[in-house]
Amino acid sequence: MKAVIVLFALPALILPVACLGYILWQGLPALNWQVFSGQGMSGFAQEHGLYGQVAGSLLLMLGATVIAAPVALALALFTRLYLKQRLQTYVTTLLHLLQGIPPIVYGLCGLILFVHLLHWGISLLAGQVILAVIILPVLVLNSLHALERIPGEQTEAACSLGLNNGQLIRRVWLPAAWPAMLTGLLLGMARALSETAPILFTATVFSGVVWPDSLFSPVTSLQTHIFYLAQEGANSQVVGVAWGAAVILIALILLFSAGALWLRRVQYRHRRMSG
Amino acid sequence: MNLNRSLPCTPMESGANKIVSAQPSLCLCNVSLQLDGHAILGEISLHMPQTGITALIGPSGAGKSTLLRCINRLHDGWQGSIELGGQSVRETDVDSLRRQIGLIAQKPAVFPCSIRDNVIFGLPNQQRKSVSDESIRQVLEQAALWREVETRLNDDADTLSVGQQQRLCLARALMLEPSFLLLDEPTSALDPRSRDMIEHSLQSIASQIPLLWVTHDLEQAKRISERVIFICDGRLIEQADASDFFSRPERMESREFLRWNVCDCD
Numbered sequence: 001m002k003a004v005i006v007l008f009a010l011p012a013l014i015l016p017v018a019c020l021g022y023i024l025w026q027g028l029p030a031l032n033w034q035v036f037s038g039q040g041m042s043g044f045a046q047e048h049g050l051y052g053q054v055a056g057s058l059l060l061m062l063g064a065t066v067i068a069a070p071v072a073l074a075l076a077l078f079t080r081l082y083l084k085q086r087l088q089t090y091v092t093t094l095l096h097l098l099q100g101i102p103p104i105v106y107g108l109c110g111l112i113l114f115v116h117l118l119h120w121g122i123s124l125l126a127g128q129v130i131l132a133v134i135i136l137p138v139l140v141l142n143s144l145h146a147l148e149r150i151p152g153e154q155t156e157a158a159c160s161l162g163l164n165n166g167q168l169i170r171r172v173w174l175p176a177a178w179p180a181m182l183t184g185l186l187l188g189m190a191r192a193l194s195e196t197a198p199i200l201f202t203a204t205v206f207s208g209v210v211w212p213d214s215l216f217s218p219v220t221s222l223q224t225h226i227f228y229l230a231q232e233g234a235n236s237q238v239v240g241v242a243w244g245a246a247v248i249l250i251a252l253i254l255l256f257s258a259g260a261l262w263l264r265r266v267q268y269r270h271r272r273m274s275g
Numbered sequence: 276m277n278l279n280r281s282l283p284c285t286p287m288e289s290g291a292n293k294i295v296s297a298q299p300s301l302c303l304c305n306v307s308l309q310l311d312g313h314a315i316l317g318e319i320s321l322h323m324p325q326t327g328i329t330a331l332i333g334p335s336g337a338g339k340s341t342l343l344r345c346i347n348r349l350h351d352g353w354q355g356s357i358e359l360g361g362q363s364v365r366e367t368d369v370d371s372l373r374r375q376i377g378l379i380a381q382k383p384a385v386f387p388c389s390i391r392d393n394v395i396f397g398l399p400n401q402q403r404k405s406v407s408d409e410s411i412r413q414v415l416e417q418a419a420l421w422r423e424v425e426t427r428l429n430d431d432a433d434t435l436s437v438g439q440q441q442r443l444c445l446a447r448a449l450m451l452e453p454s455f456l457l458l459d460e461p462t463s464a465l466d467p468r469s470r471d472m473i474e475h476s477l478q479s480i481a482s483q484i485p486l487l488w489v490t491h492d493l494e495q496a497k498r499i500s501e502r503v504i505f506i507c508d509g510r511l512i513e514q515a516d517a518s519d520f521f522s523r524p525e526r527m528e529s530r531e532f533l534r535w536n537v538c539d540c541d
């Protein structure tokens with residue numbers, strides 16, 4: 001039995017590690033200052049270097065976070081404060097369903113609504129808003145979960161002492177819930193960095209932009225750049241740059257995920273010590 | 276004083292007609308509550324004296340906790356009238372009402388901060404900064420906790436034992452100088468020593484303000500209370516002076532309850 005389990009489990013472990021190893025093996029040699037800065041490079045949008053794509057990815061992610069975080073917090077607080085238990089369950093179910101919608105569908109909606117109907121064009125803002133919508137369910141669910149873990153007795157004790165809702169949130173709920181909320185936020189940021197399809201035709205272009213002039217300019221991003229470059233499969237130099245871009249992207253995502261993991265560990269240790 | 280004026284609907288129940296001498300501190304008139312379509316409380320009318328301990332007893336699930344939560348409006352969907360010091364609790368701002376009414380829950384809930392910060396948790400922002408160590412000492416002494424925490428006021432509150440935490444909750448409520456205290460089985464989770472300490476300190480507090488004390492422990496009710504209110508299935512069965520209630524209860528339900536619970540004790 002053990003052998004069977006190991007047989008099936010092993011690929012699950014080996015495959016990602018092998019993938020990561022292969023990407024590093026291919027990508028690390030391709031990474032150098034030239035590729036990053038674009039000095040002395042030409043062709044296939046390489047004359048500007050990868051830093052434009054890094055900047056674009058980060059701008060998209062940060063914008064999405066800035067939009068989604070307050071909305072998610074407000075939604076979670078509203079749900080916990082004002083909705084009956086049954087409605088709260090409905091909200092949670094709805095959010096889980098939203099999480100299941102393929103990102104490309106959000107991209108399509110964004111294309112119709114923001115790019116065309118609102119005349120934003122292919123723009124940074126459209127990408128940010130779409131990514132915000134995509135990461136919103138994760139953030140709300142995570143915040144709700146953090147709030148649910150606060151003992152009801154504490155909430156009740158605070159109310160019995162005459163704290164109003166604002167004071168309850170500021171002095172009891174947020175101090176208890178913020179580390180878990182921040183963990184969720186970091187995971188959401190990692191997600192926003194990795195989404196490719198929804199920004200492919202709403203926010204990004206292949207080349208011609210290094211730094212967007214405004215929220216309404218298109219950007220380039222690491223994710224979509226890899227996609228464009230990978231289509232040039234015959235040109236080994238171009239594909240090398242794609243591998244390099246992949247390494248940078250993975251490093252960024254790992255950074256945020258690791259931050260989330262670290263925060264979670266810290267909370268866990270703290271709970272064990274105090275509880 | 277004409278009590279019929281201040282008690283617009285003096286309860287007609289037998290045993291409920293032993294009118295307290297002064298104007299009552301708390302007066303409930305036909306209070307009913309439904310939750311999720313179930314009637315939890317039905318037409319409860321009662322009144323409490325200006326000081327002293329009133330024990331609220333009844334089998335578990337009778338609606339004792341729910342009744343307390345109606346009084347400080349943690350439940351707000353009830354019908355009827357609840358008056359505190361002659362004023363309807365509906366007409367008082369809910370937050371200041373709750374500052375007036377201290378509530379000690381069955382399970383102590385301390386906040387994850389220092390003992391000192393827990394004591395002053397309910398105070399408004401400016402007062403929390405300016406509060407004197409002397410007044411903190413006073414309430415902790417009143418709650419019979421001072422000697423145990425004197426040297427460790429800045430330690431985390433959850434380093435205290437459950438019994439100490441319960442006394443901390445009491446001190447926290449006293450800090451707001453409540454004019455009324457609701458106690459929901461405050462000693463049921465505690466060891467006998469902590470229980471005695473809490474009973475002792477609450478008895479001295481009861482010389483100044485009225486206490487409504489939910490307990491399922493009849494021995495405790497006998498020990499501490501001057502008045503007894505007995506509810507069952509969300510209905511008020513009997514309210515009487517404690518000595519009368521325990522020696523010759525008027526209602527059959529009361530006699531039965533006393534008999535069963537005495538059996539439990541053996």
Ligand SMILES: Nc1ncnc2c1ncn2[C@@H]1O[C@H](COP(=O)(O)OP(=O)(O)O)[C@@H](O)[C@H]1O
Nearest residue numbers: 310311315333334335336337338339340341342
């Ligand atoms: N939020 C609620 N929703 C529905 N029913 C409730 C709620 N809270 C309490 N009840 C019901 O009200 C009744 C009285 O509960 P409670 O006041 O806690 O009883 P006691 O404190 O006397 O043991 C119980 O039958 C309980 O199931």
Ligand SMILES: [Mg+2]
Nearest residue numbers: 339340341459
């Ligand atoms: Mg109860």
